[in-house]
Amino acid sequence: MEVVIIETPSLGDRSYLVHDGAAALVVDPQRDLDRILDAAEAAGVEITHIAETHLHNDYVSGGLALARRVGARYLHAAAEDLAFDHDPVVGGDIVEVGDLRVEVLATPGHTLHHLSYIVRDEDGPPAAFTGGSLLLGSVGRTDLVDAVPTDELTRAQFHSAHRIVSLLPDDACVYPTHGFGSFCSSAKSTGESDGTVGTEKKVNVAFTAASEDDFVEQLISGLSAHPAYYAHMAPLNAAGPQPIDLSPPAPVDPAELARRIHRGEWVVDLRQRRAFAGDHVVGTIGIELADPFATYLGWLIPWGTAVTLLADTEDEIAEAQRQLVRVGIDRPSGAADGGPDAYGEGHDRAGYAAVEFGQVPKMVEEDDTFVLDVRREDEWDEGHIAGAVHVPMHELLSRFDDVPAGRALVHCASGFRASIAASLLHRAGRDVVLIDDAYDNAADAGVSIDD
Template identity: 35%
Template structure:
């Protein structure tokens, strides 16, 4: 998690008390509240608590309280870790039945934070036990931590408990949003889920809002009735990672407390080969160009970036031992903390010396093509972006399979010399490595995305290299 502030202009006096720490990869925000007496409240912290701890240290605050709005499905909570590290009191829903020490809150219960008060508001929908936390200064409401209920421009998804309950929970979400809408317009809205989250958050730069702003602009909050709301929300739902289905229970039990920073053990080439023979998987976190130039046979490409953890959890089994291959300038802590935050505990180590050591030991490396939009030619394209991205504009004739679905469908695709495409190239590299593992050959990764293809096509037309009206990006399915 980055320790950066949200960067938004204050909309209420409460904003000066609250720091938003945004995880760009998971699309979530955690919050640190200065309680005014040297103590702080943390809300919805991830398992990687380094950003919150650093922010608290800079402000000379001790984290005395930590609150979770719900049993998270997309990341492991850091509440239990903060309690162990700082002695913080954990505040959470009684209905969540957490199996570790915490103060159990029900609807309208209040927690005295020493000058400020936090009131629990039952807001089911995203989950059954969901609470929003209203921060009060005396009788005056300052802001509300809305978790996965009201989010900027939308509401969080309601299908995480199975398709049989999606509509029921959508109707509960409608009632929860209507309840929040009765708060005064000036009240700040501090959601957990935001742009980049797979919990149905729309794209956009704003991470926080106000009740008044959401009443004026949020299309779901403007729905005239529960039927319309449910239809709009359900229609907006896209896919989500399989690891969402197991993290809720892990959060209920409480993630294992870490007694020190995680590390990657160095693994000699021979030990790496033995692990691979026993079923381990190599995850290569190097940049796309490095992976394409040469990688261990069967390696899964997942370039290290803020989204690394999401795709690690989406595409690998948590029970499968993982061996990391990285470049020397890539920080192992960025790898291990992202893995731990999505519940992957089975990183057994890293290949000591990387691909250089592998090659020096006489073992082969495989390679993939890397191309730009101007040199695709007539090669068929596989587009692995999400459905909504594909519908917004894609290369005509492209085969579309979401990256998360590709492991189940890679073997079914015709054996053709595909160029694999996403928005920039990282997901395309992952997809190409999956296709290679499934036996596809003559693959190339597009360094770029559909917009680059459209620009290259326009240039070719202008230069007379294409005849006739070449079509632009196609919309819809």
């Protein structure tokens, strides 16, 4: 058995191609199928089966499109109400994929009908594909299914984790879908995991908690805000996502760009955050094209709002499209490249300062200047700058009135979220300065911290 890992760092997720040298199973595929098809071609295998561990809340699945494209069987939990043809499976079912034996295991918790898949062959230890159930050092969060109480799902998650390890030897490998920066993960582990069952027993919160009740308390108390776009993912996945179109968006000239900005559409500049802060077209929003790009655009944008992408290069537009289709934003309404000197011809331009924490102590002594912390509530509770105003970034659009008048020095943990918040405030006519620095540097820079 060979396992090929297909990383999606922008979402903190992994898909898997599992094969015996001839036939292959794909677990939890993303929508940009070329990565999976290229992996199968490189391995010289035929994809005969595709398995979903659950109806995903953080991305739109590529499973249906892949199954139709290659003619594979599409395994999904029989209990799910799905609007498309598939192979319904339940815990206890056995599926043969070439020389591989795939055992279906019911593992509710992350979702009510969650499944895991234990894959065995004649050589070596088995592999467990655990989706959002047993993660590396942790488990999937249990508060994403509104119709089922979180406490009930958390207890189910505890028992599912124990069920998985009870069926496997210590040298078996665990291959979760979530947990590599995904908002679908929950409580932190007590140590590093090498991905084997034996290590998980030592470090995973599901096994280090003193009791089931202690596990439930730890997990629920540690749940933080999750992206608003999650509400749209499971319905899209249940309806049957269509194939994606990654062809270039329609080009937008400066005159049309002005009309879109005037209409209040989201015109998103993908350039590096300091470049945006220094110079940008008035009315645009800066969201740097980095790993968290699609997560935060999807979190903030009013769902269904037209989005136009601006960048220096066509390749950056293409990468942004690839990230966006994964969260259900299928087609930008247009795009322009060449930088602001090209698409911004005839437009008003503006900018604001970007500083590091070493400059903050002197700046806050000035009149009408304050620090605005846009981190999540749990981050604020762990420690924050003395006297700072706190408005989490994901609440900012509905809480502009909670931001005092004056000059806001905007910070987060790294500068990425602060840059988005600063651009939104600046677009609204506020006076802002971006603190483009790691929060961990604040105390050493002489900034007073309240624990």
